Amino acid sequence: MKLISYRKEGEARFGAVVGEGVVELNRRFEQVPDLAAFLAEPSLLPQARHVVATEPTDYPFASVQLDAVIPNPGKVICVGINYVAHAEEAGRKVGEFPVIFQRFAETLLPHGEALVRPKVSEQFDFEAELAVVIGKGGAHIDPADAMDHVAGYTCFNDASVRDWQFHTHQYGMGKTFRKTGALGPWLIPAADISDYRKLVVRGVLNGEQLQEGSLSELAFDIPHLIAYVSKALPWNPGDILATGTPSGIGFKRKPPIFLKPGDVFEVVISEIGTLSNGVIDEA
Incomplete structure (x- = not known):
């Protein structure tokens, strides 16, 4: 469905x-x-x-x-460095705790609408991800019960403004530019996915596959992430958990590959579908 x-x-x-x-x-x-x-x-x-x-x-x-699958989620919680291979390409080690940062709902846009490369940077990068949509709210959730809180899954592009991301040790500013977080095109109910760990995430730029990773490769799996965040904030229906991106991102390539006007980036996830967005410059 x-x-x-x-x-x-x-x-x-x-x-x-x-x-x-x-x-x-x-x-x-x-x-x-x-x-x-x-x-x-x-x-x-x-x-x-x-x-x-x-x-x-x-x-x-x-x-x-x-519209974005959930047009105005109360929370968009993102996870960094959550694939081991991506941590290696970034020169990072997976730590004891997940790397958590937040997006604002106003950064989101739907399938088919153009991502906006901001005026202040040309280091506009792509990140193909699986997003989890919360259906049942709650706080202090046990990992064993966490999947009961999942309504379904969708595709997400956590497009990032890299130089702004690394202005400080906090990722925030590189992740909160307008119209940089594509979400869609639809939600597949959790009951329709037999095992999320078998899902494969691919990032495709202008027809060329640059990213690929299986959800079985996550350093912190979905139940762990839901439980961990719930210790700080209660989850509410419609909240989004973006699970992290696999290796192959643009700024770690030699030479780097950044999104530019006219490009088309697709997030392709098995059993879910394809999220496709062009790229334009900010007016």
Whole structure:
């Protein structure tokens, strides 16, 4: 099942992609305002599956304007240096604790919309990642129970402004530029993925694969990350956990490869799909 947030006739809606069409779910579930609220109520997903299986699509997929899968998440928690091979290429060692940083919701953009290279830097890099969408909130979560809090998975490009990232020891400023965090195109429910550790993440620039990594290679796996963060802040429905990028990033290549206007970067994840975004310069 492919769940999307989108706009139709100027209105924010959510639904499911079926073939080349869209089944509008918000009018069938009027009690929930958006996809995050839909995911927070587990009983709604089986009902939505029934709707998708028995009712015709409402309009063509090509007629909708996608939003980021979760248009306004309360938290976007990102993990750095979480693939061993990526840590090696970055000259880092995986530590005792995960490297955590945050993004703001206003940095996000959907599949098909152009990433914006900022005026202040030409060191605009790509990071293909799997993103976890939280469905069930909670604090002080036991790792053994953590996967019960996962609503589903989507693709994420944690595009980074490298020189700004390394202005200080904190990553923050390199990760918070407008329209640099692509999220989508859709969410695949967790129940549709038999084992997330078998998923393979690939980063493809202008048709050339530059990144590849399996989720089995994570230094800190998803249950550990969910549990760790929950000790500091409660997770809420619709929150995003970006699990880190595999090796092959641009600024560690010789010579470095940075995103430039006209490029197209794709995050391709097995069993999930392809997130594709062009690149433009900031106006």
